[in-house]
Amino acid sequence: xxxxxxxxxxxxxxxxxxxxxxxxxxxATPALLSAVQPAPLTNPRWGHRNLDLMAELGIDPAAPGxxxxxxxxxxxxxxxxYAAVYSGHQFGHWAGQLGDGRALTLxxxxxxxxxxxxxxxxxxxxxxxxRFADGRAVLRSSIREYLCSEAMHGLGIPTTRALSLxxxxxxxxxxxxxxxxxxxxxxxxxxxxxxxxxxHYAGQAQTVATLADYLIEQxxxxxxxxxxxxxxxxxxxxTVTATATTIAAWQAVxxxxxVLNTDNMSLLGDTLDYGPFGFLDSYQPGFICNHSDSGGxxxxxxxxxxxxxxxxxxxxxxxxxxxxxxxxxxLGSYQQxxxxxxxxxxxAKLGLPAAADxxxxxxxxxxxxxxxxxxxxxxxxxxxxxALFGSDQEPALAAExxxxxxxxxxxxxxxxxxxxxxxxxxxxxxxxxxxxxxxxKYILRNYLAEQAIQAAxxxxxxxxxxxFAVLKQPYAEQPEYDKLAALPPAWAAAISISCSS
Ligand code: AMP
Ligand code: MG
Numbered sequence: 154x155x156x157x158x159x160x161x162x163x164x165x166x167x168x169x170x171x172x173x174x175x176x177x178x179x180x181a182t183p184a185l186l187s188a189v190q191p192a193p194l195t196n197p198r199w200g201h202r203n204l205d206l207m208a209e210l211g212i213d214p215a216a217p218g219x220x221x222x223x224x225x226x227x228x229x230x231x232x233x234x235y236a237a238v239y240s241g242h243q244f245g246h247w248a249g250q251l252g253d254g255r256a257l258t259l260x261x262x263x264x265x266x267x268x269x270x271x272x273x274x275x276x277x278x279x280x281x282x283x284r285f286a287d288g289r290a291v292l293r294s295s296i297r298e299y300l301c302s303e304a305m306h307g308l309g310i311p312t313t314r315a316l317s318l319x320x321x322x323x324x325x326x327x328x329x330x331x332x333x334x335x336x337x338x339x340x341x342x343x344x345x346x347x348x349x350x351x352x353h354y355a356g357q358a359q360t361v362a363t364l365a366d367y368l369i370e371q372x373x374x375x376x377x378x379x380x381x382x383x384x385x386x387x388x389x390x391x392t393v394t395a396t397a398t399t400i401a402a403w404q405a406v407x408x409x410x411x412v413l414n415t416d417n418m419s420l421l422g423d424t425l426d427y428g429p430f431g432f433l434d435s436y437q438p439g440f441i442c443n444h445s446d447s448g449g450x451x452x453x454x455x456x457x458x459x460x461x462x463x464x465x466x467x468x469x470x471x472x473x474x475x476x477x478x479x480x481x482x483x484l485g486s487y488q489q490x491x492x493x494x495x496x497x498x499x500x501a502k503l504g505l506p507a508a509a510d511x512x513x514x515x516x517x518x519x520x521x522x523x524x525x526x527x528x529x530x531x532x533x534x535x536x537x538x539x540a541l542f543g544s545d546q547e548p549a550l551a552a553e554x555x556x557x558x559x560x561x562x563x564x565x566x567x568x569x570x571x572x573x574x575x576x577x578x579x580x581x582x583x584x585x586x587x588x589x590x591x592x593x594k595y596i597l598r599n600y601l602a603e604q605a606i607q608a609a610x611x612x613x614x615x616x617x618x619x620x621f622a623v624l625k626q627p628y629a630e631q632p633e634y635d636k637l638a639a640l641p642p643a644w645a646a647a648i649s650i651s652c653s654s
Pocket of ligand 1: 251252253254255256282283284286287288289290412417426428652654
């Protein structure tokens, strides 16, 4: 009976899944992808299902066989799951061939919204690109990826999505033995800068062009009519813009990715590969979230510059498609595009009129960031409470800063902020509402993820469930969950997040 039910569900899902990427690149030489069968976990079971996303995509969460499919217990016959090869620059050095070492793509799904999603299982066993590793992902890191991708989506930041989390009894050796898990994650495309680098440095200009044209067909069909050089230039320009605007969104919300290697960079600018990421607690511009990043290459305030470094690596991989002058010209526009996007976000966070120019913004923002860095106020909580400025609830804002609020430097800032707000007076209630809509109350602080992980490891998914639901609406007040917006407890300082996953 179980088998019959499973086969029925397979048909439903296979009806929805397509595999155009596989068909296009199956015979590329040298190979871009390898057919891979998932390796089953022991006693797989749902850790969590993203019911809203399943509903959006028309997936029945109770369909027989769904667990088996999303756990990697069985292949999505008749489709061929595959892993793709890529290369990349890691921590500034050419790392050579990498690839989907623990990810395999099931196929593509057309969402009800007209969008197309690639479905990938992470942790479903080894692939030809696993090198010396086991192809697995532990529950701890899977929960972090699962929660953070949906938290980022809730914040309105371009990102891969998470559809499901499967727990198991498979032992996986890291610093200690942990349980293996599989996340089903979705991307508009999993094509990375590293895919282009791989084929460029292998001397395969034809595959570089095919990859570019595949992306254009899938995501920018209007450009297909353009001559090759023009459409490839559009693609590169779009990646420059998307990278600049996504990183601007990270900086505004206080998100540090942690491992901005070129193999973790999406051509579409979506946040990809959640590992040792971190959100700022107190405002420290040089915050390093990844314990393995001893040199601080990927510190919070380095991210905008690293975005350009990575785009430069991508530009090199585009040299067979475009003259270098055109690539350099696009790279030259990055800084200005980043600044414009960052300024727009910070202007809104501060509740300043959208028409405020760079000088007006900087006059308020730069001294504020300096004061926050000096005083160690919590970044998220300060901006959330900034909506109270000038109201009878302002003491709650002052409390975030503490005693320094009374000092001259803060009082000076208060005066300049008051002046900036009154220069083009808007309705105070309206300003408050618009500020609350862009300054989140809830972010995925490390300690919250850690609590959800510890409970899940002990078999209790209640905390994860609650956190997941709250982080979906980070700008909503949700007063019953105030505790999840609290300052981190003292023990949080000892949490160390490394590349181990
Ligand atoms: P990351 O730092 O997670 O982006 O991974 C860098 C590279 O190592 C990618 O090619 C991954 O697929 C690969 N990798 C990481 N962990 C594993 C693992 N447990 N098994 C196989 N490959 C892995
Ligand atoms: Mg990666």
